[in-house]
Amino acid sequence: MGLNRFEYIEASSIPEASRFLADRPEEARIYAGGTSLLLLMKQRIARPAYLVNIKKIPGLRYIDKNDGTVRIGALTTHHDLEFSPLIRRWLPVISELEPEVANIRVRSTGTIGGNLGFAEPLTDLPPVLIAMDARIKVADESLERLLPLEHLFRGYYETSLRPQELITEIQVDLPAPFFGIKYLRFSMGSDKPLVGCAVGIRIDPESKLCVDARCVLGCVGPTPLRVREAEEALKGLPYRVNSSAKAARIAATACSPLTDLRATEEYKRAIVEVLMRRAVEEAFRRASSKLQG
C-alpha cells in the first residue's frame, strides 16, 4: 500500500526538533525508529504531515551507570539493551525480556525512547520500568525536567508530554538490596504481548517480610496499570501461596482488558491472574536468594 506523502525533517539537536514540533503541534510527529509509527501511517491511522527524524541527533544513544543510577539514552535500541553487558549486570530483568520483544528486525531499529513516547499499549518495557520506579528526562527547547515514568502514560497512544517535549533519557536506580523483580508475558509466537505482568518485591533481610511491592500490568488497559491494592495485599507478609493468590485475584479484577482478535476479556483476566501469581512467587524467590551470599 505504501506511505502517504509527508515532509521529512532531520533535526540535528533537541532544541531544533523541539522548535519544529512547537510550531506544528498537530501536524508533526517524532520519528525515532519508526517501527510503530510507520505501521500506523501505512494503515492510514496516523497521517502526519511532517516526520521529525531525531535519530541523527548525536549523543542520545548510550547506556551508562554512575552514582547508583543506570542512564539509558532515548535512542538506545532494543538490540543495544538485549546485548549490553552493563544491563545484564545491573538490570538483568531487562536482558531477560528484550529477546522476547517482537523480532530481531524490530529490535534492531526500535528505540526505548520511541517505545515509551509512542505509548503503544501492547508493549513490554513500560510495566517493568515502572516496577523499578524508572524516571524519564524530558526536554524542550530550553528546559529539562524529570518525570516518573508512571506519570507519562495517559491513554491509548497518549502521553502527558507537551507537543514540543521529547524524551531524552531513561533513568533507573539500581535495585535496593533484597529486591527481586520478575516480568512474565503471554503471547502467541513472536506476536505482541497479550498480557504483561511485572512484580517487584523488597524484603526485610531479618524478618523476610515484604516491605515494599510493585505490581504492574501491561496490555490490559489503555495504559500500564499499577495495581496498588495488590501491592498492599503483599506488604508486611512473608511469601505465602494464599497472599500471592489474593494479589493475583485483585489484579485480575482491577485491569480492563478488551476482547480483540487475540483473546477475550475473560481469557485475558484469567491469564493476568496466573501470571501475577507466578511473578509474585518468583520475585519473592529472587529477593530472598540475595540473603545467602
Place this chain on the structure above:
Amino acid sequence: MTRKKIILSVNGVRNEIEVEAKETLLETLRNRLDLTGAKLGCDQQVCGSCTVLMNDLPVSSCSVLAMDADGCEILTVEGLGAGGALHPIQQAFIEHGAFQCAYCTPGLILAVKYLLSRFPRPTEPQLRHYLAGNICRCGCHVEILQAVRSLARRAQENQL
C-alpha cells in the same frame, strides 16, 4: 515534497540516489536498483520476507525510510557469494531443500547470516528464537532448521 540525495552503499557498491520522503528502503532497492531479492510480504515487520542487513543488523526494509538509511551499508541476498559461487548458507538451503516457492528465502538467508555472525554455534533455542520472525508459508521450517544446524556443525568442526 521532500526530496533528498542519499548515499546508499549496497553490496559494496556506492549509489547516489535522489529519493522521496515516503520511499521505503525496499522500494529503493527493488524499483531503482533492480535488486529484487528482498520481497514485499506483510508490510508490517512480521513476515521477514523483506529482510536485509543494514550496518550488519537485520531490518525490515519495508519499514525503513530510504532517507533514514542514508550513509548506511546495506547487504541484500544479491551481495552474498563471490565469483559466481553460492554462499555457504545458500548452498545449505539447497542441500536441505529449505524452500518451495522461495519467496521468503532471501530474507531468511540474511536472517541466518546475522544469526551465525552473532552466534556461530547457536543453541537450539537461539536458532529457533532468532528465526521465529521469518515466516515460510510453504512450511519449510523443519528443513530450514536442518540447513542452519548443518552450518553450525560445520562451524564447530572448523573450530576443532
